[in-house]
Amino acid sequence: MTDLATLDAYGVLTEPATLTIQRLLPGPVDRVWAYLTDGDLRRQWLAAGHMGTVPGSSVELVWRNDELSDPPGRRPPGFSEEHRMVCQITELDPLCRLAITWGSTGGVTFSLEPQGSDVLLTVTHHRVTDRATLLSVGAGWHAHLDILAARVAGEAPEPFWESWGRLKEEYERRFAD
Numbered sequence: 001m002t003d004l005a006t007l008d009a010y011g012v013l014t015e016p017a018t019l020t021i022q023r024l025l026p027g028p029v030d031r032v033w034a035y036l037t038d039g040d041l042r043r044q045w046l047a048a049g050h051m052g053t054v055p056g057s058s059v060e061l062v063w064r065n066d067e068l069s070d071p072p073g074r075r076p077p078g079f080s081e082e083h084r085m086v087c088q089i090t091e092l093d094p095l096c097r098l099a100i101t102w103g104s105t106g107g108v109t110f111s112l113e114p115q116g117s118d119v120l121l122t123v124t125h126h127r128v129t130d131r132a133t134l135l136s137v138g139a140g141w142h143a144h145l146d147i148l149a150a151r152v153a154g155e156a157p158e159p160f161w162e163s164w165g166r167l168k169e170e171y172e173r174r175f176a177d
Helices: 029-037 131-152 160-174
Strands: 012-015 018-026 058-063 083-093 097-100 107-115 118-126
Antiparallel strands (some): 012 018, 058 083, 083 097, 107 118
8 A cells, every 4th residue: 555645746757757646635546547547537637538348449639738727827829729639448346456558669558556435546657868858748647637627626726727836947947867
């Protein structure tokens, strides 16, 4: 069982190019699982899109970050209103573990572990070798998971883009060369 008193909201490099970030969320585990796998729930914190139900099937992710909070904040230069990516499920153990491919990186794994009435969600983003991508990914996962935590707690999330910008600066400090 995880020592919940020491759980830090920030992602850490568990290997030189692997980011691991955790959130303790209100359970039950099937509700948190639904926020990972159901496109309508996933769009409330990360990205919309259809997801297959077996390893090898596709996952469509459609980001519309301006829709994640009200107000969304000011979108930084270089980001579009919508971004799409098609991934593939590489591992699926319902209510426990989901792993998918992720662009040019080594993929993302979501693990769920019941902790009493709560659920520990661990997101591991593998083989992010480019520093700029690592900083963006770290801030992105952190901001998206903060929104997920707010959603499952029935709270309004803070403006996405302001959060992402502030977090990117913090990850630049934390992951200094």
